[in-house]
Amino acid sequence: MTFFDYALLCVSALVAGSINGAIGSGSLVTLPVLLAVGVEPTAAIATNTIAMVLSAFGGTLANRKQLLAEKREIAPLTVIAIIGGALGAVLLLVTSPDAIHFVVLVLLTVALVMVVAQPIIARWLSRRAGEAPQFPYRGIATRIGAFFTSIYGGYFAAAQGVLLLGILGITTRRPIRDINGVKNLLTLTVNVTAALAFSVTAVLGGVDVRWLAVAVMAGAALIGGYQGASLAKRLPDLLLRALVVVVAIVSLTHAAMT
Template sequence: MNAIESFFILLGGLWAGTINTVVGSGTLVTFPILIALGITPVMAVVSNAMGLIAGGVSGVWGYRSELTGMKHNLVRLMPASLLGGITGAYLLLHLPEKVFLYVAPVLIVLALLLVIFQPRLQRSIKARRESAPSARSHEALMFVLIFLTGVYGGYFVAAQGVLLVAILGIFMSGTLQNANAVKNVLTLTVNCVAAVSYLIFAPDKIIWIVVGLIAVSSLVGGFIGAKIGRRLSPLVLRSVIVTLGLVALYFMVIKLINA
């Protein structure tokens, strides 16, 4: 890997660490970069997920004040994310890679739609909580949805944070900032359990130089996101994510056509 390629990965990791803490969907920054550099989709997902753990740690630390009073929610929801992450990682490692070639473009489109419509989701969440406060008590449904999001995150990673904020905002008591803080913990849980699975069952899929570059830059990005991320224009963030996501979609379609 040459200096220019390393620079782009570092830049992507920095940006991904920042927006993962604030918005989610950082993988839609790093994934297209790795694909554009010629890394296979499964290796890109594995290496990216492992590298972004560092950014998840700094993001959780930066939002630690918003986790005050959220211990009960974390204790009951982390097992769902844990089981979901294990399931998603298993699917990624055991399904034929060609399945991922077909599924990944669909997941990218889904992730992009979630990013584009995030403001509408947030408004819907607020209206739902005001009109139907009892919805927050539906713990069984919330557990199932968190588990399914963990499966999605363990398999593809991208935009699980957006899904989690939507789910937590509807069903969990507290502010959306509290939901975002819990989201950071749950996504870190999924990434960690997926990383352990990769280390044990698929070490040949890990590109360590990529992991290291993303880890270092996303660690810094997580701190930046926690400090100043909420001052950034959501429109700018979404525009960059969607643009890079479309780049990823283009490269995935090209790979599928040539497969």
């Protein structure tokens, strides 16, 4: 990759870190850019997952009081997230290079649709929210939904938070403000699990992680997540969502043509 490619990745990670602090789905900016600069799909997903894992800490720390208060309820879900994230990472590593390019393009398209539809989902969940069960996170539907979403996250990462927010909202009947912290924790758990799996596999020569890109993106994402989240939250949600969609579509189109 050229100096311009690394500069583009740095900027995209800075923007993605800020977006993660506001609406999530920052990987829909960085992952297509990795594809657009010529990184093959499996390596792009692995590189992006490792690089962006630091940006997920902020949302979890912001909700630490709520999470500590419900730790006994949430603990089984974190175990499920670890298992699902590991399975998703393994599935990515065993998918053939010929198939992964098509799969990634399809999943990116699905993720973009989810980001566009997120306000509609949020309004629907708000209307549907009622009296939550006494133990909202112990339900079978909640745990099954979290498991399959974790597999998706370990395999692909982008927009898993949107998907998880919808599943938790439907199955627990709790308002979004009450499940957002749990969503952040589970997303972080999946990302850390997948990042560890990809890192170990890279050391063993099983996947071509671009470590220089990881270093550039991780630093920018950390700065973006720390400094940019407050700015991003002051910007109109529509503007942020439009930025994610435009950058992802442009980069995705370029990647599809290569």
